[in-house]
Amino acid sequence: MIIFKTPELFREFVCDDVTHDVRVLATMFAVYMDSAYGRDVIVTSVLGGEPGVKRKSTTHEEGRAVDISAAGLPPVMGKSVSEWINRNFSTGAYFPEGDAMDACVFHDVGYGPHWHLQVAKGRPLIFKTRKHGDMVI
Numbered sequence: 001m002i003i004f005k006t007p008e009l010f011r012e013f014v015c016d017d018v019t020h021d022v023r024v025l026a027t028m029f030a031v032y033m034d035s036a037y038g039r040d041v042i043v044t045s046v047l048g049g050e051p052g053v054k055r056k057s058t059t060h061e062e063g064r065a066v067d068i069s070a071a072g073l074p075p076v077m078g079k080s081v082s083e084w085i086n087r088n089f090s091t092g093a094y095f096p097e098g099d100a101m102d103a104c105v106f107h108d109v110g111y112g113p114h115w116h117l118q119v120a121k122g123r124p125l126i127f128k129t130r131k132h133g134d135m136v137i
């Protein structure tokens with residue numbers, strides 16, 4: 001189940017400014033967490049970016065990112081979950097230096113460990129079927 005830290009975050013999550021694809025990604029994340037760990041997920045940021053971080057997050061501003069809290073969880077679990085997401089989903093985008101833009105980044109940029117889920121601008125979320133190739137959602 002997805003829990004929103006505040007009612008405002010829920011309103012942001014369902015508004016038209018947030019891309020459908022990042023909502024799908026967050027939903028799949030929640031399904032995985034329930035299935036694999038029996039845990040609910042807590043959304044801590046949608047359009048507002050990452051609290052306390054000076055650099056503005058374009059992905060949040062543009063409705064392409066959602067943060068999910070990993071407070072109190074072991075870092076190894078944080079990495080393991082993000083690896084699962086990135087094995088199964090792709091943004092299909094790369095940074096200019098050649099690194100893939102991962103659909104899930106597990107990090108702590110100053111307001112606690114969390115998963116940053118994101119999709120690329122103007123690109124559909126990709127689901128990797130492995131056996132049959134990739135498909136867009």
Ligand SMILES: [Zn+2]
Pocket residue numbers: 045049050057060065066067115116117
């Ligand atoms: Zn974020």
